[in-house]
Amino acid sequence: MSSAAPKAIAIQNAINDVMSNDRGRLLAGLISRLSDFQLAEDALQEALISALSHWGRSGIPHAPTAWLMKVALNKGIDRLRSQMRESHKVEQFSFVTSDVAHPTTREEIPDERLRLIFACCHPALEIKSRVALTLRTVSGLTTREIANAFLDTEKTMGQRLTRSKSKIKAKGIGFAVPQSEMWDDRLNAVLATIYLIFTTGYVIEDEAERDLCGEAIFLGRLLNDLKPNEPEIEGILALMLLTHARLPARVGADGLSKPIEEQDRSLWQETLIEEGRMFLRNAVARRSPQAFQIKAAIADCHMTKGSPDWMQMSLLYQSLWHFEPTPVIALNWAVVMAELGHLETALKKIDSLEGDLSAFQPWHAARASILLKLGHFEEATTAYKTAIETAPDAPSRAFLAAKLTAAQKHGSNS
């Protein structure tokens, strides 16, 4: 008997290994040379099939990633050739074969994932497509995993991905790191995409097959590796790490969600907090404060030893307002005002936001809490009921239900 079966397993393992470590890097390199997302994906797929038979005959190459890169490129160029026949366009691709003709190590493949990230997160694509494309292409999630995370069907998500890839081509979105005059705008689009992945994971982490918070942190770290010393990248990393550190304490033993100031701090993940604070310190030292850094600083103040530093948070919201004068920031600021004891002012502020936020669950929850503290029990009861109806998950509902009971009890006593 030959050792065919163990050999096949060894090859499959080698392929899985390359794909889990280097898929993004391979795709980025292929897209950058072939200028076509779909073609790059298909070419990589074909190269994987070749690897199965070729490695079986000749053994696993000592630089498997580089081997796949070279073969996939050739497959892609072959396809282009057959598409374009004698077109002169083929000539511009001919140099690429020599580029990777004699690769020896993985490091010889330039890491072009930064360009890939900026293409996937181009603001000319709608945000949901940016999220899907980034998770598929950069993070290597399957279409089904992405569909599950966003409560879509696999078919719908597949169509969205296909549409976005052809949009990139049709609109002429380049595969390039943006120039300095566009840098801020483009970086914001990338960060918004990553943060949406994070917040999506934060709300529905029980139902997601893969941990989207973890994926978002991975993307943040990758971005920071590829483009170090950018304060807003450090800022978003700090914000995500500090938020993620509190995850185990978010729901108490009683099944009720816990506000940060009431959480059991011994459950917070100390290493994540340390890392988050380190990124925040680095960012602040660069003296270019922007929205994510300020939000990270607010998260940090929420977690100060002893009790939250509400005064400092109020000042930070004031600076955040310059960058994001949105109703949601106004709401959060009002909540901090209430914590500082300015209940009437906070309520007035919150009521003035009704037109913008009456469909926003946290607005009802915040208003209910302040009404309760002010002793307006009847109004608090109504507000809590509305907040419960639209609460995002069971622990939040349970928390609000407990508050509702308190409001009703006080209401009937008065």
Next chain:
Amino acid sequence: MKYMLLIFNDPALEPSYGTPEFDTMMSDFFAANEKMKADGVLCGGEGLQGIETATSLRIKAGKVETMDGPFAETREHLGGYYVIDTADLDSALSYAALIPSANFGTIEVRPLMDYNPAGN
């Protein structure tokens, strides 16, 4: 890749003739034109007269119908266009940002249809 930059704006928001703002707008247009020419990306472009000069036509049941006025009554009108040839969308957007009307209107950036994608 060729792009058309379609300039949409609300004439009510446009600086009026004779004001310093109008002069700034015109010199900004001039500067944009010169830059596009100097960079070798400009294929063409024109400004349009107001929508009160527009005549619209459609054929219904084989009969030509001609009407006074634009295709659609909207606040923002098509006021002019450029056609430029650039490497990618980002480059096209950077030229679109030079058009002064972007300050009070919208520049829609649309790739032209490529009837011969293989380039033969």
